Amino acid sequence: MDLLFANDRQGALPPSWYAEVTPPLAPFPALRGETRADICIVGAGFTGLSAALHLARAGRSVVVLDAHRVGFGASGRNGGQVLGGQRLDQIALERMVGRDDARKLWQIGLDSVRIVRDLIEEGEISCDLQSGALHAEWQAKGVTESHDYVAYLARHYDYTQAEPLDAAGLRGYVNTNVYAGGVIDHVSAHLNPLAYVSGLARMASAAGVTIHEKSHVRQVAPGHVTTEAGTVRAGQVVLACNGYLGGLHPQTAARVMPINNFIVATAPLPRGAALHSRICAADSNFVVNYYRTTADNRLLFGGGESYGYRFPRDIAALVRRPLARTFPHLADVEITHAWGGTLAITMNRMPHFAQTRPGLWSASGYSGHGVAMATLAGRMIAEAIQGQTDRFDVMARVPSPRFPGGAALRWPLLVSAMTWYGLRDKLGI
């Protein structure tokens, strides 16, 4: 099944709350015939547009191709959380790659939030950026572990922006009794992702990047990229397709698996009904619940399990279950928008960066941590193409195992693992 077309109409953004409130970008023309560029980028999300912008600013000619529209993929429909650090904690990373590289990965994690803030400022992107991200623990054991980790970061990484919260402290932010405590990070942030990715497209276009929408890439070969209606001849190609890569590059697909996730928006709520301030939150469930409020006090709540590549018929009903478990007093709240999206995970939850042959670059598999990291990934690819490979190499050195079972069996294996972990979330074990 081709996830590029399985759940959406070609060339249309999903029916998200973002699509309703974000001023639309004028369409970019489809590729027709043959053209040349220094670099051809497949995918107009955070990864592709950030790479394009930074390459164009360095004087390179760049063509970006997207099968649908700018921000059609996960970048235009996600939870909007701009999370610092890496998807794995530093203790796990130190074990995985050693102290030196773990330190470099920590710095890259900090840089990822910085670049988002800088681009928003430079491009004057109006995307409702708000600071503060809370991590909420369902179990007391998790609270102890997360507070120990805050102390570890302060001691070993000099990081003092994470603040431990007990259950009462957490209730100062979130209007529910279900959590045992947590941590608030003051550097992380959240934003309207469709407004942000549209802003990146405007900046890229202003820097000289040529963007083609409705241009489905069918083949990537050394020196050229082919769509149904044209060809781009380019010495360097960047695959920025994340969960929508499909069969375009089997070597990457063996390490990066698509998975769907879902979000709802409620009708505007009374102040304080869900959150007492405009921070965002995510919880300790294996199938993570994440949420925040909008300027007009809607609750945007993401979560819910679905183990098929087609979106379920009733996304609102699916997401209402974890929403009601988190906020029992909102169990019957009016849901006005419900949508799904495809992200990509890896075996060890660290993104997969690779130069698979000279001139072919890719970064994907951000495992739900891609708003900040994909933006920086684009920049790191742009640096690497210009010969400055230090940061790209740190990311590429992180082990990136293949999924067991290969393309045929990885999905059933994932379903059984997810069903087991989803059950553990429900039982609270």
Ligand SMILES: Cc1cc2nc3c(=O)[nH]c(=O)nc-3n(C[C@H](O)[C@H](O)[C@H](O)COP(=O)(O)OP(=O)(O)OC[C@H]3O[C@@H](n4cnc5c(N)ncnc54)[C@H](O)[C@@H]3O)c2cc1C
């Ligand atoms: C519901 C949901 C919630 C999420 N919440 C968060 C969050 O709160 N915080 C966070 O950090 N991360 C979150 N993520 C993950 C984050 O959105 C992604 O990691 C990030 O957007 C990846 O960006 P990207 O540019 O690599 O890929 P995408 O934005 O998916 O872009 C890939 C693009 O490639 C195009 N494409 C693919 N194949 C082809 C082809 N053959 N020809 C032409 N074009 C092609 C697609 O059309 C698409 O536009 C979430 C994801 C989802 C789905």
